[in-house]
Amino acid sequence: MAEKVKVGFLLLGGCAGCEMSVVDLSEKLVDALEHLEVVFWAPTVADVKYNDLASMADKSIDVAFIDGMVRLDEHIHMAKIMRAKAKTLIAFGICAALGGTAGLSSLHTKEELFQKAFKNTPTTDNPDNIFPQPSCLVDGKYDLTLPAYEDKVRTLNQIVDVDYYIGGCPPHHSHVGAAIGALVSGQLPPKGSWITNGKAVCDVCRRNPAKKEGSSQHRTMLSKVMRTTEGTPDPDICLLQQGYICFGAITQGDCGGSCLNVNIPCRGCGGPIPGNEDYGAQALSTMGSILKDEKATAELMSKYPNLAKFFYRYALPSGTLPKKM
Amino acid sequence: MAAINLTKMDKKEVIQKVIENGGTGITKCIQCNACASVCPVAKAGFPLYGRLLFRKLQTGHFEEIIEDSSSWACQACNRCTEICPRDAKPFEMVFAFRRMQANELAISTSAFTPLMNLHATGHAVYSEASKDLRVSVGLSPEPVTSISSEEAQQEMRTLLDNSPMGELGIF
Amino acid sequence: MAKVGVYVCHCGSNIGGVVDVEDVCKHAETLSDVVVSRQNLFMCSDPGQEIIRQDINNGLVDKVVVAACTPRTHEPIFRKVLEGEGLNKYLFEMANIRDQDSWVHANDKAGATAKAKQIVASAVAKARNLQPLEDKYVDVTKAALVIGGGVAGIFAALDLANMGNKVYLVEKEPSIGGVMAQLDKTFPTNDCSACILTPVMVDAGTHPNIELLTYSEIDSVEGYIGNFDVKIRRKQAYVDWEKCTGCGACADACPAKTPDAFNAGLNNRGAAYIHFPQAVPKKAVIDMTHCINCGGRKIGSEPKISKKTGNPILAPCEKACPAGAINRSVAVDEGGRIMDVKVGAIVVATGYKVMEKENFKNLAPDSPNVLTALQLERLISATGPTGGQFLRPGDGKKPHTISFLSCVGSRDERHHTHCSRVCCMYMIKQAKLLKEKYPDLEIYMHFMDVRTPGKDFDEYYTGAIDMGINIIRGRVGGIDTLPEGNLRVMGYDSDLAANIEIDADLVVLATAIELQDDIKPFAQKLSLTLDGSGFFKELHPKLKPVDTPVEGIFLAGCCQGPKDIPDTVAQAKGAAASAAVPLSQGRVRINPTISEVNQEKCSGCGICEPLCPYAAISMIENVAGHPRARIEMTQCKGCGVCTTACPSTAIQLYGYTEDQIMAQICALTA
Amino acid sequence: MEFVPNIIGFACQWCTYAGADLAGNLRCKYPPTVKLIKVPCSGRVKPEYVMQALAQGADGVLVGGCHFGDCHYKDGNHKTKNRMDMLKSMLGDLGFDPRRFRREWISGAEGKKFAEVITDFTKELIELGPNPLKGGENNG
């Protein structure tokens, strides 16, 4: 038996959902562990300190999975250490790859966010205006520090060199399984690629109008726009066709179209189809194309008043223009 | 009549004034004469109506015609507007000219009585004699209009006093 | 690595007088992949072209950038140079430093020079990414379709047929002839319209290369230049045309009554009718929407049997037909019969209609004595409802005073802003014809202005004045109806500067020329567009007046805009000549700057499919059973709308690829 | 040095590009700020190109197409309008000054209009000053 592949997991700013997907592999994970050796899994599984990772030998981890976005100076610090320790580094899940939903916070200043989170939410009671500080002296003697908050959210590849990307919020466990399979077998695409089958959600979606029986089925232009709170979509007809803005056409379909199966339009967590650099710009372009007329466009713009948040739901920090700003 | 030297007429300024006063169709008029052909002002024999008035204005004649009272004979019947093939709204042009005249106070004195009435009672047409007439047919001496409401009259005066008409000092 | 040659043109002093060409040349040399940068007084001259030829020949350059004027005029010239030297002609890019630089920035030489450098850099950036493209060719079906059997369609068909092409001439009415067949005489020569048109109609009807398909409509048009697949719906005539001799007995026997469109509704015809006496082909049809099913017998039902005689009771039309061409017991398909034809080119000659008087509420449209000019045409025609007797419809009295009103619905923003072009002349014609025949008639003509721009036209007009016809400048605003059917025309005489009233017995409205109400869906079938006035839009108003945006489809006659008979015939012959070009070439070139789907990248989302204005995109199944998009190259026009929309970046527009445009953006922001 | 805005114009070859050529024929004067990238139809312009140009430091971006009804490809410009209207709105959402982006219909007959649009756009961009993204990478 060949030597086991040494893997590490590191969570930056995120919910650990991506790691839950690994756990969701259940017995398959047990099988995989015959070939894998987890040498680092923090902070989700093991309570380790910075130095535990820093003290490992460079390139001693074969494959590192980093999930979550980069928001704190601690994230930057840890990502850089992990990069040094890993032979192959994977941006695991849409937050690490493109910034994720939390990336939308870049549309607000740090001050606005603090005000909202620590002051203005209805359930917050903060009469003394106490906000997190990177360091503070407690009782005049304990010099405590917190990780500092960066001005904006960044993707992993804006901090370190990334070898592979996996989309999804979280990645579907079957997608994770396939990725691990590829790792173990060494059948990896060229460096810098997404680990994906490369096809859109539409390709796996049973509702795709082009897949319907009989050649009379065609995609049609959108004359109305619906929010998911309006009406109940027909479970058999393409949601986009019904006016529900579904991003299935623009999004990697390694999830198997799970949202579509429960009548929810795709919101784009899979990330762009390889070849597309800018998810939001392409989403805008594609939707702008399929809207029938000015009326439908105006309807979309009135129902989704902030288009940046709509089109860049998972991808804002990776956008061409946003990342520069 | 001597030849008119059109190059010396201030066409732009007059046209601009007409537009500002609501005669936005002035540059659209092509002198087809459809408006004139059905205009009561023309039919009654007034000298300055429809297309002729518009031509005068298009060519910068304003001072020359400012005192002409034909425009005040316009019945506002709007038949011209209904048929104008250029959708130039001839009626609006006549009224724009009227407004230009009015703002230079080039109006007949008979126009002042209704204005004073309007300011005083809220009604352009009013006479004390109406009270007896009303009673004779079984009505109250005064209708429920502004004539019987000091508050309504005050509102009317507020609107008029705060308007460009108020600035003309006619009230 | 590309070897880009940059050639900067002085264009005499056009560029050189403003832009520092030397400086631009030097700058070009600093750009990546640029191997040589040269200048010449006139790059498009022979010596200029020679410089490029030599560099290509010497293997020095394999991509060419010429910085000169606009590619819209000069790109073809330089592409030929590349082609001549065996280099793919699409490896060429132009930098427009004259029209968009030196000419507009003559007052800012430094600015113009700086801009020229950037424009050249952008062109070089694109050139570095250019790929060779191959022209493609498809074979042509040597047959033409002419839609519309008026004078335009007839002449186009005849010319195409005489050149040896098979022609299908489709006409929706039972006979060809169009509006010209309805006219009495024609200006400015006053020839009898029927006399000059009928022989030509017969020519078309008997030409061995022309297949006359009257009482037929276009169901669908698919395909592209050289290979159009056309479905023609042959409407059900309910008369067996193989047997019909055109005797007219059925029409005489038919008791139904419906306004006769050929006579502009002035009289009635039966449901069984012959279009007009000189019809080609002269065949009867039964118009089922107006058939009253005499004897309670609908088409396709068996006749009742007479109790007295035991014989079937036939309908009057059946009984009257001596040729046995009418058999109402035969069940027939109301939709008609679809005929498939394949043609290489199409001429659209669908003609026009005149506006109905009901549109003009101020002009007493309800009065029977207010006529459209086309109605008057029928009223004075020897084949018209009165046999040419000039009697007014209201009461059959002979009119003494007539008012003609011009520009009714034309030059009117409530209806049509265009000038209908022929009204002035045909009104003068009608007035002259009437005045010649009835010198006592008092004729008034109300014009906004009289437009007679044609050979012998103004002489024709002044002749009318000489005859004593009253010309009045001023548009009519209204008509009052007087007792006994007379009309008070309220006009204005600009020269008198006074309102005028004319008590007329008859008023004639020169109503505007417009296209038929159902023209839009028809235009969509052919992918043609209409212009602001509602006529078919030509490809270029001056230089491509018979071409359309759809290659292989051409326009003739009033469907493209109002025109008189000589102009219509001239355009028809022009359209025929243009349509004959691809037919005689035998094959047509397909521009390679079109879009293609990379099937490997396509996700089958189908977003592109409904976007294509030419329906060139279809979804096909790949081997794994997944849908994938495919673009029919012969239908693609290369707009790139699908390329922009494709979320899988699977569609490439050759000549305007992603990397080429991105390279230009980078160059311009460098 | 005086600020000269850099405008990248995407111009459809049938209308706006031809209009710019006509401006040349008519010798209309306008500032040398705009550089056109010729595209077959304004419907070929990806919103991403506009963002790319702005991200790389162009001070202004113009997308020029045909008037409605004039599109050589029937309705490519309708797609342009839908996309570019949304883009303009999204630029604002992103906190980028949407005035740096214009979508104009300029026909092949409107040489004068082309010159007027560029003159006006240039004036506005001078008031706005240089694109704040110009120059230094602010990439991570």
Next chain:
Amino acid sequence: MDKCGMYLGCNIPFKAPDIEQSFYKVFPALGIEVVDMEGATCCPAWGTAPSFDVDTWLAVSGRNITIAEQKNVDIMTGCNSCFGVLSEARHMINHDPERKKTVDRNLGLINRKFQGTSEIYHVSHVLYKNIGVDKIKENITHPLTDLKIAVQPGCHILWPSEVMAVKEKNSFFPTILKELCQALGADVPHYSKLNACCGMGAMRSTDQVRSLGLVKDKLISMQEEIAPDMIVTTCSSCYLQFDGAQKILREKGEIDFQIPVFYYTQLLALCMGFDPKQVAAISETPRDAIIQKIQGATRLVN
């Protein structure tokens, strides 16, 4: 619609109150509640504010409309001129956002706000569209048998049709008033100058001679072509002109006939049996004979 804001204007309440009284009689009897518009002013007449300043005009008209809006009713006016002024003003306010802003600002001075919820109708529209000729026929007790009417629809109710809530099928050959009169049993033949101007309004005050010229032409067209028993109009201005001008023209010797003049609801009230002393009491041109013909000898004005 079962109720309507009664916009009176000036001519009707102060010069022809018998018309006003006829409204109060006929509309409730035909099922339409007449709602008072307290504090309503002049529309304002064309010769006043509209001749000086568009925004002042729109503010005054706008104010009148807000009175109906507060009561949640549409407006019904008996004067063509008021109908024209209010309809045009409403159209302009609704279609020109800049004007709307100014109106909002001006009405703000008197704490009012233009909503655009109340439509403008003419008395004849309510009679024709909401009540209908059939209901009118059912409710008349004194039909106009063997009587001939020349109708005068007036101009401000016809043009510009674009701004009006109710339009004639052909505004140059109107039929609404004709059909309303036919519903009363009268013969209503066409005469050629049907939509010629009566000469009232601004022209009458500018140049009485020329104004009378127009009404004379019109009267002669009526008399010579159809010799009517009466003239019926739904315009209070036309009513005053036809009634008053005939007297002057006769005195000048320019005409030698006289035709009684009625406002339509006066005639309708008579046909429904209401007291002429209340609904048709005031006129320059005598109407007694015709009233007697309609209601019989028992009912005379004097």
